[in-house]
Amino acid sequence: MTVLRSILAACALAAVLAGCGPRPVDDGRTEVRWMVPVRWDRPFIEDFVRRFEADHPDIRVKVLWVPATQYQTKFKTLAAAGQAPDLVECGDVWIAYMLSFMYDVTELVERDRAEIGLDDFFPEVLSACQHEGRYYFLAAGMNVSLLYYNKSLFDRAGVAYPTDQWTWDDYIAAGNKIMELPDAGRGGVWGGDVETGWWGEWLIFVRQAGGTIFNEDLTRCVLDSPEAIAGLAMYHDRIFKHGFAPAPGYGPDNQFASGKIGMWYGGHTEKWKTYNAIPGLDWDVQVLPIGPNGREGGEIAIRAYGITRTSRNPEAAWTLMKYMVAPEHIRENVQRGGLSVRRSVAEEFLRRTDGQTRPHNMAAVYQQIRYALPLPRSTDYIELSLNIIQPEIDRMIRGDLTPEQAAANATRAANRFLDVVGSRRHLGDAKP
């Protein structure tokens, strides 16, 4: 029995020790739990938090670092466990997914309208932060689809730089002209490149051709419309008809950053830092060429912040949110190579153009915003795009399917998914 008693005593001790974990420090400050994806800007975030806490001694910010690729999974599991953070980051593609977890900040926005300087934000950005006229997020950064081009390759090929009047035909002609260079082709330079694995590029072509993925109420996939197929054909023909873009895998590593790609359709402003760090990469941007359906079709994507509806300290979280979108912090973001969501900061930097900082044509960036479209606000969008539609598109650009076949396959599978599994809770149905 002595042995038995010893074992029971050991178990009791283990149970007591298990309860001796670190306790939260109670220093009288209100805690805001902010979930942040780990990225290159981590040192800036840490510095930002230090400055915020110095300016707001009554608030303590607890940053929950999460691998960027696991952000949504972590957020959803925390929310399911009743442990959602107070403040979260949200790209516009995730808005539909996150909306039911978010706090309606409209009253706070209206109350502090002057302090925030709400009218200073680009209207397109504000629109992306709302649902049915109610605010759930405030944006601190954004990306806009543009035409990136390599000036050195244009000069070598004797092609005039893109203008804001360019059409798809001009884009194709420039691509073909670059392919006349002696080092063009596999292992060498290309007129353009093809973005694979996600919607980043093909959706622009579909929209510029007048097509779309979903019908208006987001309940059916309509990628098999003639307009959408025309857009997919443009995406496809650059490889198989015009021949100025490499088939997947045969292009240079690092794509546009390699200096071997003449034009990059869509691109991402996050890459600017990389491009500017490459010696000799002489690049600039222009608004997207005009498609058969006009200028509209590029994507506008925002990086926004919102308060969760289970937040225990929404006022403190709101204070942190306002601090993030204050002009001085938006300015810092632009200095690090981001885009301004505020008109005043954008104009300030446009005036400051020194002829050295790339892209030189910053005016095109803010011009493009007017023609940019947000992504469909459907809770099924990401799964449908990446898991159901994308494999058919990937087969298409590997020559296994025609654009018509890819569109038909993708539409059939997507609609079956919507019928059976899709939550069919598009933004209009979500009940925050």
Place this chain on the structure above:
Amino acid sequence: MKLHRERLREGIWFFLMAGPALLGFLFLVLGPMLYSFYLSFTSYNVVDPPRWVGAENYLYLIQDDPAFWPSVKVTLIYAGVQIPLSLMIALGIALLLNNQVKALGAFRTIFYLPSLLPATASVVIWIWIFHPNYGLLNELLSKFGIAGPAWLNSTTWALPALIIMTLWSFGGAMIVFLAGLQGVPRGLYEAASIDGANAWHRFRHVTIPILSPVIFFNLVMGVIGAMKVFDQAYVFGAAMDKVPGGPARATLFYVLHLFQTAFNYFHMGLASAMAWMLFAVIALLTWLNFRLGRKWVHH
């Protein structure tokens, strides 16, 4: 009375010693398994309560899910090609390493080393080997006038490339074969030689029968492993095409599809149905292996 007390004491000790493991099994294995069986008949997204949908998940997977059958096909092709090849390579290398040669220990270590590499590191190395423009493999093929494909970016060649890559890690099976080979009595080889058996006859009629339980073990483990391939495929697809399982589902293994269904898109009901189907298939294949093993395994 004394016997009864002893049995009681034995029972107490049994539960005391086995208790933690039993509790762990009940609450951390059997409980979640049964719950996932229930979930497989529901629509459940983690946040909202499960909603009963009957057999709809199973029907959707079999009839409508565009990724289900491709993922089954990829897994079966992989199992059908990779298992025999890896067993043959592992056995061949084990036979070589069973000879008494100089620096035997060093050779055994060298051949076993790739098995110790984490899948991620291994994939990164192989991505460079398979690079279409600068890769070692296409460079080698070009010496014979063959224009190599864009291996990892090709819907045709991505799976063969992944199979070639996984063959590299034959070390685990090789060690088991080597242990088995060292248990083959020398006397049997000598007797066979006296009877006029050449090297092939000795291998076919002495080594293989005596090694058959080891081959069987490696086969069963290989089949179970092939049904559960995940990490190499995850890194492979993500590195090449941004979407694990790509390009165009060419490397979408069953478990990878299950993972994406559960943890990317939170269709826990669907994912549970997939898990139970996989469980049934693995159980069936293992049972089949044991049934067929009776015909060729010499215990």
